[in-house]
Structure formats: structure tokens, C-alpha cells
Amino acid sequence: MDSLYHIGKYMMMLKGLFVRPERKTMYWKETLRQMYQIGIDSMIIVFIIAFFIGAVSAVQFAYNLAQTITPMSYVGYIVKESMILEFAPTITALILAGKVGSNIASELGTMRLTEQIDALEIMGVNSIAYLVGPKLVAALTMIPLLVVFAAVIGIGGGYLAGISSGYLSGIEYIQGVQSLFLAKNVVIMMIKAIVFSFIIVSISCYKGYYARGGALEIGKASTQAVVLSCILVLIADYIVAWLVL
Amino acid sequence: MIELKDIQKSFDGAKVLKGVSSVFHPGQISLIIGKSGSGKSVLLKCMVGLLCPDNGSVLFNGEDFIAMNTKEKKNIHRSLGMLFQGNALFDSQTVEENVRFPLDMFTRLPLDEKRDRVNEVLKRVNLVNSNHKLPSEISGGMQKRVGIARAIVMTPKYLFCDEPNSGLDPQTSIVIDELIKDITEEYKMTTIVNTHDMNTVIANGDKILFLHQGQKHWEGNKDSLFETNNKELMDFIFASDFLREARAYRLGKTKK
Ligand SMILES: Nc1ncnc2c1ncn2[C@@H]1O[C@H](COP(=O)(O)OP(=O)(O)O)[C@@H](O)[C@H]1O
Ligand SMILES: [Mg+2]
Numbered sequence: 035m036d037s038l039y040h041i042g043k044y045m046m047m048l049k050g051l052f053v054r055p056e057r058k059t060m061y062w063k064e065t066l067r068q069m070y071q072i073g074i075d076s077m078i079i080v081f082i083i084a085f086f087i088g089a090v091s092a093v094q095f096a097y098n099l100a101q102t103i104t105p106m107s108y109v110g111y112i113v114k115e116s117m118i119l120e121f122a123p124t125i126t127a128l129i130l131a132g133k134v135g136s137n138i139a140s141e142l143g144t145m146r147l148t149e150q151i152d153a154l155e156i157m158g159v160n161s162i163a164y165l166v167g168p169k170l171v172a173a174l175t176m177i178p179l180l181v182v183f184a185a186v187i188g189i190g191g192g193y194l195a196g197i198s199s200g201y202l203s204g205i206e207y208i209q210g211v212q213s214l215f216l217a218k219n220v221v222i223m224m225i226k227a228i229v230f231s232f233i234i235v236s237i238s239c240y241k242g243y244y245a246r247g248g249a250l251e252i253g254k255a256s257t258q259a260v261v262l263s264c265i266l267v268l269i270a271d272y273i274v275a276w277l278v279l
Numbered sequence: 280m281i282e283l284k285d286i287q288k289s290f291d292g293a294k295v296l297k298g299v300s301s302v303f304h305p306g307q308i309s310l311i312i313g314k315s316g317s318g319k320s321v322l323l324k325c326m327v328g329l330l331c332p333d334n335g336s337v338l339f340n341g342e343d344f345i346a347m348n349t350k351e352k353k354n355i356h357r358s359l360g361m362l363f364q365g366n367a368l369f370d371s372q373t374v375e376e377n378v379r380f381p382l383d384m385f386t387r388l389p390l391d392e393k394r395d396r397v398n399e400v401l402k403r404v405n406l407v408n409s410n411h412k413l414p415s416e417i418s419g420g421m422q423k424r425v426g427i428a429r430a431i432v433m434t435p436k437y438l439f440c441d442e443p444n445s446g447l448d449p450q451t452s453i454v455i456d457e458l459i460k461d462i463t464e465e466y467k468m469t470t471i472v473n474t475h476d477m478n479t480v481i482a483n484g485d486k487i488l489f490l491h492q493g494q495k496h497w498e499g500n501k502d503s504l505f506e507t508n509n510k511e512l513m514d515f516i517f518a519s520d521f522l523r524e525a526r527a528y529r530l531g532k533t534k535k
Contacts, residue, residue, distance in 0.1 A: 057384050067371075144370075152329050153367040157381050158356035 044240050050162035051170070065168035072134050072169070072235075073176030079133065080126050080180050081187050087121050088113055088188030089195030096201035106202035110210025113192035118223050122185035124271050127230035130177060131263035135238040138169060139259035142242025143252035151243070166239045170232070177231035178224055185223065222278055229270050234263045280304055281437065281469055286325055286335035288318075295321050297493035298335070305436070305469045308460060308483045312474060313490035314515060319473040320364070322490065323439055326471070327361060328352060339437070357385060359437040360430030364445055366422045368414040368429070374401070375410040378428045385433070400428040404458060420451040424458075431462060438468045444476040456482050477522060480504070489515070505529050 055061040096109045142165060145151050154161040189211060197204045241259035245252055281303040288296040295318045303309040311319050324330040326337050328344060337344040339355055347355065368377050375397055382393045401407060404424040414422055423443065430438060440459060444452040456479050463470040474480065480487060484501035489512050491497075497512045505526055507513065517523045 060384055148365050148370075149363045149367040150369055152324075153361070153363060153369075155329060156327055156356060156359065156361045157384065158353040159384055 040240075043244065044236070047162055047166065047240055047243065048236065050160065051167050053160050053163050055163065055167075056159055061164065061168055064164065065171050068168045068172035069176050071137070072130075072172050073180065076130060076133055076176075076180060077183075080129055080184055083125060083129055084117075084122060084184035084188040085191035087125060088117055088191030091116060091121075091188075092192035092196040092207075093199045093201075096196055096199055100201050105206075107206040107210035107213065109196055109202055110189075110192065110207040111213055112210075113196075114189050114211045115219065117185045117188040117192075118219050120271075121188060122181050123223050123226035123230060124267065126177070126181050126184045126227070127234060127267045128264055130180075130231075131234050131267060132260050134173070135234050135259045135263045136256040138235065138238040139242035139245070139256040140252055142239060143245035143255045146243060146245050147248065147252065162243070165243065166236070169239060170235050173231040173235040174228060177234075178227035181223060181227040218278075222274065225278070226271065226274055229274065230267050233266045233270060237263045237266060280338075280340055281326065281471070282336075282338040282341075283322075283326070284336045284338070286322065286332045286337070288321055288325055288330065288332050294493055296325070296332070299490070299493075299495050300335075301488055301495060301498065303469050303471055303486070306464060306467045307485035308463050308470045308472055309486040309488065310472050310474055310480060310484050311488050311490060312480060312515070315475065317490045318493055319490055320441055323441055323471065323473055327359060327439055328356070357433065358435055359439065360433065360435035362423070362426045362430050362438070362440040362443055364441040366414070366426040368422060368425055370414050373411050373413055374406070374417070374425050377414065377425055378432050380429065381433050396432060397428075400432050401425075403431075403462065404428045419446050420448075420455070423447065423451075423455050427455075427458065427462070431466065434466060436468060438463065438466075438470040440470070440472040442473050442475070444474060444479060449478065452476060453478060453482070459483070477516065480516070491515075 092109055092113050095112050096106065099106060099108055142151075145165070151161045151165070154164060193204060193207050193211075196202050196207045238256075238259040241255045241262070242252075245255040283299055283301050286296050286299045287294070299322060301309075311322060313319050321330060325332045326344075331345065336346070339358075342351075344352065344355055369380065372380070375394070378397045378400060379393050382388060382396060386393070388396075398410075401410070401424075404427050406421060406424040406428065409417055409421060409425075414425065417425070438459075443455055443459060447455060459470065459472065460483050462468070472479065472483070481501055481504075484504065487497075487499055487501065487504060488495055489497040489509075491511050497507065497509045499507065504512075504516065517526050
């Protein structure tokens with residue numbers, strides 16, 4: 035019952051996005067600001083984590099393969115595939131659910147509580163379109179970009195860690211990375227990135243926009259936004275894998 | 280002119296407004312007074328469309344607001360300004376950007392004309408040299424002024440103020456009251472103010488509506504206030520010894 039009510043309200047929020055902007059330049063300005071916050075401000079954390087995930091997987095695969103007769107170039111291949119198919123989109127999404135999701139939910143929650151959203155409505159601005167729209171556009175462009183970079187950096191991390199582990203040479207690693215390049219997997223990565231961005235931003239906007247009560251509730255709303263986004267990202271990850279693989 | 284007809288509103292079965300009717304005229308300040316929790320904010324929000332009343336109508340110059348379509352409602356919204364209890368300034372924007380926001384959103388004026396207009400209203404509310412500060416960098420009284428400036432920048436026909444004195448010291452409070460009074464007369468606005476501040480009541484009460492237990496319990500002006508025998512109103516207004524003495528003094532003087 036309760037979840038049906040929330041799904042309905044969530045759908046209504048999404049429907050509220052489809053209105054003509056009052057003034058395009060204002061929406062564009064807001065979108066740029068959001069692109070900065072969602073994209074640029076998240077770069078460092080995403081890249082550091084992608085680098086180490088690539089590095090750790092390379093070392094661990096290399097260690098495991100060393101016990102077998104499998105050629106060492108497989109390390110490069112496996113790191114590449116797992117970065118593209120899983121780690122880059124999913125781990126980036128989980129990090130951003132925490133960083134961007136909580137940010138958005140508490141920003142909108144505060145705006146709700148301090149009547150800033152009411153102030154927009156009173157002026158005759160469509161508050162859903164103006165507040166949620168730019169965040170969605172910004173996320174749908176910036177997060178897939180971050181994911182692409184994360185994949186590249188992860189593979190780079192694998193290279194550095196792989197050769198410094200002594201198990202394999204740089205040439206072997208690069209051979210592995212270059213072998214069997216499937217464009218389809220890159221497409222899947224992009225689909226995941228887009229779906230995950232949508233989930234994170236729309237869920238966090240929902241939690242923040244409809245927050246009620248006081249500072250305590252904003253805290254709760256932002257925690258819920260993060261938890262729910264993470265769960266939905268993982269479920270969507272599974273569904274995408276199931277549908278396309 | 281704004282007319283309220285039989286406004287009713289409940290939340291989860293609890294009746295907050297049980298049928299409130301009244302008329303508010305241009306060029307004067309109408310005060311809605313009542314205890315905390317008596318439904319003042321709910322009534323104001325019903326008037327401006329932030330809440331939808333369960334029953335009754337709100338007429339702006341004779342036209343039923345609640346029955347309007349979205350576009351007509353937006354037009355009404357563009358002709359009204361509102362000062363919120365907590366000011367509701369956009370905290371990521373500077374003073375100037377806050378005040379300019381409605382102009383940016385709804386007009387196609389060039390930037391320097393918009394700036395001129397912003398400076399004009401900021402000067403009107405006596406707030407100069409703060410254009411580039413953030414709301415968090417200025418005092419509560421200054422934030423109020425920014426709130427007022429933003430509310431009047433589009434020269435509205437209607438001004439709504441929810442507890443404009445809350446959180447202000449008595450002196451600043453009086454200055455804000457005078458400012459609201461002056462701009463109401465200057466812009467010929469229909470101004471409606473929620474308050475429980477007795478200084479405001481005595482200074483600005485061209486028309487006073489007393490809300491009690493969800494109903495309009497009394498209606499009048501600041502002069503008839505002193506002569507009322509309405510028990511609940513007297514308990515509310517003359518709650519302090521000081522005000523009781525003031526009333527006794529004033530009544531004694533008018534009898535002579
Ligand atoms: N959105 C809401 N949902 C549920 N109850 C509300 C809501 N807004 C106000 N109320 C209730 O309505 C009553 C009147 O509130 P309000 O109009 O804010 O009083 P005040 O006269 O102090 O401004 C209070 O009991 C409050 O709890
Ligand atoms: Mg109130």
C-alpha cells in the first residue's frame with residue numbers, strides 16, 4: 035500500500051518534468067551549476083577508487099593465474115572486461131549514490147523545509163521542473179562520462195599494478211587489453227551508466243523534494259535516498275545483465 | 280481585492296479551518312492574528328495556492344482562484360509577492376541574484392535594466408552595499424529586507440507576509456512594520472499579514488481578523504480592538520499586564 039503510494043507520487047514527480055521552461059537560460063544556468071557539482075566535484079573520488087579497483091583486480095588475477103598454465107596476458111583481458119562490464123558503471127554509481135544522492139536529498143530537503151520551494155511556486159515557477167530537471171540532465175551527461183574515465187583509469191591502474199607485481203610484463207598486459215574487444219560491452223556499460231544515473235538522481239530528488247519535518251528528517255531522507263538508490267542500482271544492474279547478456 | 284468564502288481545511292481528519300470568510304482591500308494592511316497553531320499559515324497558504332482548501336473559494340478581484348487552470352493560476356502568482364516566515368531566500372545565491380530571480384525568470388529585460396530595478400527596490404527597503412553578500416552573511420533584519428525586496432520587485436498587486444517580525448528584535452521589528460505599511464500604500468497593494476506581534480497589531484491594524492479554533496472569531500480594526508468585550512480576543516491581545524494597563528488607560532481617556 036505504502037510503496038504503491040510512493041511509486042505513484044514518484045511517477046507524478048517525473049510527469050511534472052514535462053513542462054515548458056519559463057526561461058531557458060535560467061534552466062541552462064542551473065544545469066551548468068549541477069554539471070559542475072555532480073561531475074567535476076566527484077571526479078577525484080571516482081578516479082581514485084577506479085584506479086585501485088583496477089590495480090587490486092590485476093594483482094589478484096595475476097596471483098591466481100600464476101598457479102595455472104593460462105597465459106599472463108589474460109590479466110589485461112579480465113581487468114578490461116570486468117572494469118567495463120561491472121566495476122566502472124556499478125562502483126561509480128554506488129559511490130555517486132553516496133556522494134551525489136545524499137547531497138541532492140539534503141539540498142532539496144532544506145529547500146523544502148525553509149520554504150524555498152514554496153517561494154518558487156509562489157513566483158509561478160514550476161519547482162519540480164526547475165529543481166529536478168537540471169539535476170537529471172546534468173547527471174545523465176556527466177555520470178556516463180565519469181564512468182568512461184573510470185574504466186580507462188581502472189585499466190591503467192591494472193597496468194601499473196600488474197607490471198609492478200612482477201607476474202607479467204607491460205606488453206603482455208596490453209596484449210590482453212587489446213584482445214577480443216567487444217563494442218557491445220561498451221554499449222552495455224553506457225546503458226548501465228545512464229540507467230544508474232537516472233535512478234540515483236530521481237530517487238534522491240524524490241526523497242528531498244517531499245521531505246517533511248525538521249533537520250532530523252532531512253538527515254533521514256538523505257540516508258534513505260542513499261540506501262534506496264544503492265539497492266535499486268544493484269537490482270537494475272542484475273536486470274540489465276539478465277536482459278542483454 | 281481578495282475575498283475568502285467559507286474556507287475549510289483539515290489535515291488527517293483534524294479540522295484546522297472551519298469556514299473562514301472575509302474581504303481584503305487594496306492599499307491597506309489586513310492582519311490575521313491568533314495563537315500559534317490557530318491556522319494562520321494554513322489560511323495564508325490556502326489563499327496563495329500552496330494548499331488547496333477542502334471547501335470554499337478565494338477570489339482575486341472577483342475571479343475564483345481555485346477554479347482557475349494552471350496557466351491562469353501562474354498569472355495570479357506573477358501578480359503576488361510573499362514574504363515567508365523564514366525568508367526562504369535561495370541560499371546559494373547572492374542578495375542581488377535573489378532579488379533579480381523573478382526578473383530573470385519572467386522578463387526579457389537586459390541585464391543592466393534588471394540591475395537598476397534590483398538596486399531601486401533594495402534602496403527602497405534600505406539595504407545598500409550588500410548586493411554581493413550571501414543570505415548567510417547578513418543579519419536577520421537584513422534578510423527580511425531582501426525577502427521584501429524580492430517580493431515587490433515585480434510590483435505585485437498582492438503582498439502576503441507570514442510572521443514578518445518573528446526572530447527580530449523589537450526595534451527592527453517596528454522598522455519592518457513601517458516598511459510594509461509604506462510600500463503597501465505606495466504600491467496600492469492588498470497586503471495580508473499573519474502576526475502575533477502586538478506592536479504590529481497596534482501600528483498596522485487597518486483591518487484585523489482574529490482566528491480562534493479554526494473560525495473567524497472577531498473582525499475589526501485597531502481602534503475597535505480596545506473596545507471589544509470578546510473574551511478570547513481579550514485573553515489573546517491583553518495577555519500582559521502592560522497591555523491591560525494600556526487598554527484601561529485608553530478606555531478611560533475615550534470616556535472623558
Ligand atoms: N501540511 C500540514 N500537514 C498537517 N498538518 C498541518 C500542516 N500544516 C499545518 N498543519 C496543522 O495545522 C495547524 C495550524 O498550523 P499553522 O497554520 O501553521 O498555525 P499558525 O497559526 O501558527 O501559523 C497546526 O495544528 C498544524 O499542525
Ligand atoms: Mg504560522
